[in-house]
Amino acid sequence: MSVPFRQHLRLIWGLCALAVLVLLNPALCEEGMWLPHSLPDQLMAEMQALGLELGKAEIFNAGGTGIANAVVGLGATGSFVSPEGLILTNHHVAYGAVQRISTSDRNYIEEGFLARSRDEEVPAHGYRAYILLSSEDVTARVLSALEPAMSPLERYGVVEKATKEIVRDAEEGRDVYCEVNEFYGGSKYLLDTFLQLTDVRVVYVPSRSIGEYGGDTDNWMWPRHTGDFSFLRAYIGSDGKPAQFSKDNIPYRPTSYLKVSKEGLHDGEFAMIIGYPRRTHRYLTSYGLAYKEDFDYPERIRLYRRMLEILYRESEADLEAAVRVAGRVKGINNRLKNNLGMLEGFENFDLVKRQVEREKVFKAGLEADPQMMDKYGDLLDGFRSLHGARLGHAKPDLILEYLVGRGTLLSQAMLLYKWSLEKEKNDMARHPDFMDREVPDLKTKLRIFQMGFHERSDREILRMFINEILALPPGQRIEGISGVFTGAAGGELADAVDSFLDRLYSDTRLDEAGERMSMFGLSHEDLLAENDAFIGLAAMLYDDNEARLERDRSFGGAMTLLMPRWIEARAAQAGRTLYPDANGTMRLNYGVVKGYSPREDVYYAPLSTLTGVAEKHTGIAPFDCPERLLELAGLPEHGKYDDPALGDVPVDILTTHDSTGGNSGSPVINGKGELVGCLFDGNYEAMTSDFLFMDDLTRSISVDIRYVLFIADRVDGARNVLEELGVE
């Protein structure tokens, strides 16, 4: 806990430097997630003023040689860091893969994993690497079939059909993966074309006590001391085409990879991040925000807590269960903490009230301008009635969403049942998730499910959701479950649920991967003829679930009528172009290394060190620093890994970047286009920034590349990795 004088001084001068920076750059504005292939000139000018030495073409180009061309979609984000397809991403991005290769004998999560040669690299089951080849505006074609008289549900269907056709045409005869995404709530559509690599392998993951140091306690927190990094590698068939795992596959040679700068990043310095942020909601109305605060978060939090209670209980009782459900517990915990933080942020920052104020200003603007009033006067009422109607079904829909879709045996049955119906349709007529192109993905889901499956936990979670459904008021019945238990109550009802569960788990073969795979091949009729109890339950729930999905689609269709006009109106009032919300497509954002003040009298400096890692050590997880690292922390110097200004090895960095879920693993890139860090988290105050970015509080957290290299070298002796990075 003691703070060396040196560090104190460093902090003070850092703050002085910061003060100067703040004064010289009063208009610094890091909000915004921009499309790397179409960066506004103004943004380029801002970045160049701050230290960017690259032009647009060096950021992204059709030839694939820009820095953004080195960025890899992994669900989250990674980046190529060698000509041989080596990918740097987060420890927590690789977590699932490492969990799946762990057994009760070898716990690679705890120990870490290092392949000393290509031969030792092991498959990351279910992982894909997506490399963006191009992005094309297809708005005209998507919107061409829309007609004013269409219902919201029809509109949704027409847009879905158009995008499917565009994707089909784009993929036709090419070994690529395509998707069409909606921007600005539906006024712009881009067709993104990706190379999709299906053979991804684990190369090097540090031990949990480094990669997850601080664990859930430190999650979203600063100061941070987590070495949240890992290395994967993408492979390709020997014929140069994407291929499933095979020993004959060869490392993929990317058209672009990032060079590592051993300089790392320093206080006040400029940097960019490029990644795949999933979703922001910066244009939500007060009605949409109120829905989140009053219903959505509180209800999700309640359900997460009930699920965790069960999983903790089962994990305590049984080591096998603990290993099996570890990934799931981690996932739910992350979402719970996120939702709790969101709710707290909504309250602390008065998000709804702020938005109400903005809407008052908006209305006043309309009233002052008859033309604007004419064009946009209906908007806010439209949003209000849309969200009001949604609330009527929100609770049963949310329960159903978790019941059928969260990694339980029932979700496997739902998948098989729906597939048996969809497969009978023409490919283009299917739900997008069940088109031919998704078949390998569906199969993977069926296969990898086994690794996280633990029957008692699965059963207890199902029981919990059944009880949730049985407690719903009459107007919100979910017939497929409620119908089964009509008439029963009290202890009798509990017994009936028990027998129902007994029957389900004894009369199913879905708990075996082979059986699921073979059922995947069956026709609808043959699947039913299997008389599998879980398939039977899926059949009973099918209509309920389809009705839920239809309500969602209808809501989505109605939103496409309002949202583009709302953003258009706001842009018109603001007199400037607005950036589109994150939607899972590649984005670029710039920022600087910068501390912040979370509350009165408390100031956070932006760079943590190895000394800080050791200071947090208690010997008890998640603060159980490896012995070797403690020894290193005790040394007076660490050669090339010490930052001259810090006089210590840098660990994590606080920057002003605008990021969200999906950005995990994003490369942090300096003005020369070199890799200097790997983003892995936002700060606690950044959570509500998905709805409202706050210049003074929103921060991203990255691991400094020098800590990555230091750990690889001095702790894990990963010479082969360092050599491949070209830093040996």
Added chain:
Amino acid sequence: MSVPFRQHLRLIWGLCALAVLVLLNPALCEEGMWLPHSLPDQLMAEMQALGLELGKAEIFNAGGTGIANAVVGLGATGSFVSPEGLILTNHHVAYGAVQRISTSDRNYIEEGFLARSRDEEVPAHGYRAYILLSSEDVTARVLSALEPAMSPLERYGVVEKATKEIVRDAEEGRDVYCEVNEFYGGSKYLLDTFLQLTDVRVVYVPSRSIGEYGGDTDNWMWPRHTGDFSFLRAYIGSDGKPAQFSKDNIPYRPTSYLKVSKEGLHDGEFAMIIGYPRRTHRYLTSYGLAYKEDFDYPERIRLYRRMLEILYRESEADLEAAVRVAGRVKGINNRLKNNLGMLEGFENFDLVKRQVEREKVFKAGLEADPQMMDKYGDLLDGFRSLHGARLGHAKPDLILEYLVGRGTLLSQAMLLYKWSLEKEKNDMARHPDFMDREVPDLKTKLRIFQMGFHERSDREILRMFINEILALPPGQRIEGISGVFTGAAGGELADAVDSFLDRLYSDTRLDEAGERMSMFGLSHEDLLAENDAFIGLAAMLYDDNEARLERDRSFGGAMTLLMPRWIEARAAQAGRTLYPDANGTMRLNYGVVKGYSPREDVYYAPLSTLTGVAEKHTGIAPFDCPERLLELAGLPEHGKYDDPALGDVPVDILTTHDSTGGNSGSPVINGKGELVGCLFDGNYEAMTSDFLFMDDLTRSISVDIRYVLFIADRVDGARNVLEELGVE
């Protein structure tokens, strides 16, 4: 939570200023609790260099007109702030008095209390105000009767006898209170003479939601937003002599009082604190520290937790209980939090290890100097064996200490029983706590006990201690309890304890104040003839308790043989005079307003504001800011109460002062001798500073006088108080 830009800038420039200050004053050393009546010249020079404009005589003088002459001992500390005996101290210092005047109808703790005229001021039962008149060196007389061959217990007795005689002689024929205190572990003794005022009244206490804002959650924490102040008044008989409460008494007119400066205190500024710090242990050896860490704190923590469990349970069940035991709960909670923090600090800062290192250096120094070795070579072994022997009885002794001495009915019985024996002795032969001069105090204890007494809680705590005693191993029996239940076990034993408690509480009249007072008048024989069950228990425990006290005295006597030589040896090695440990006598200490870094990357600025108070508001205690204060926080300015640099009303201040328990309520005094704040806490990191002062981490927390004035004026409309302070 949002941090205005203004504040951010303020923080930054404050840090720049701090950086400069740190660089210009590398040798700034705020450690040390000095005697205000004999300040070393070097200290005066240091303080004058930093901004002190007073000389020694203006700090303390025999005429009673120095600033230290305005400081009042209250168990904790207060200071005279008007010519009419008005005393400023902490909210938590007045807490007990306010609790005692509260009923279930009028909860003055919650509401606050304001006497708008002298008539409305109410007695603070059991409170005394001590005004130091002089301090005289009596070392020669105390030590004159010691002989080398004496046993430690004999030594203890001889010193005790000498100090009693000195006190008797000093008080003879004068209306003063005297005490002799030991310094440097027994090489120096000072006779302090006090005026003792026994009529203290409550004048003004803000509501709990201001005076205790942040409650236990924020206790010891920074940033802090507590208005921890209150006003009392000392009264004296109309004949000018100290007197018990009477309507005829008149306000005491102090020879010195502090003038309030409306300027408050600013970042980096010099200030002094003067108060009555109770106890520090800066010269403890590694053996003494290990005793604390390995036994004393863990065991006390365990007992506090068991007591709190009981008191919480009883408070929940019964509002009357909650009101009765509130003060006790608060007291135990404070000690628990303190002990937990101490233990954590011992571990975090490796106190034992650090001291072991120092002792290694000490030994090396001895080995290099035969003369020193000859003189001090036996010391460390002496300490080691002393602490080792102590551990053999530590557990039963600690349990007995709590059993007989912590505000239970049994403690009342023990007092009466011992008094009945002591009263038969010549005054000078008695235990110091039972000499004639203590009789009024003893009577007060017997009387005010009633206000915090709740029978069920008392009984359950007694049961808990009985069970603790019955669980002790055979070698540590406490005969007075163990003997009662010999042979019983299991359910039978539990029943026996139950019947024992039934008998105790039904066959006693000690639960009535009048009965206790009349028993106080009885001879030993007559007291026994009362056949009171609790007196009977006291009789049974008497020998056990006397044996415990004898062990303590013997340990103390042995320490007086080692400690003075140990401090002498360390001073000789250091080549400078060392300050004496705090021992409840008046001390002066200087410091500056200064933030600190509690851990890597976190920096605390030293001044909190009204905006921060409102930011912490949740509406739920202890963060339930009064509506009126919230309104005020929302105003853009607050006239004369706004600090120009902060642009807001200052609330609490962080300073580098060296303080400990007993310093609560100490005036914070600027270089001109004016009152600028009122100290009320240390920071979390300061707790272990009783053992090891850390320049970079140890801080004191005070309320800025401007917040006191602001609350009195704008929230409570205490015009009469403000007028008396001369600030209207």
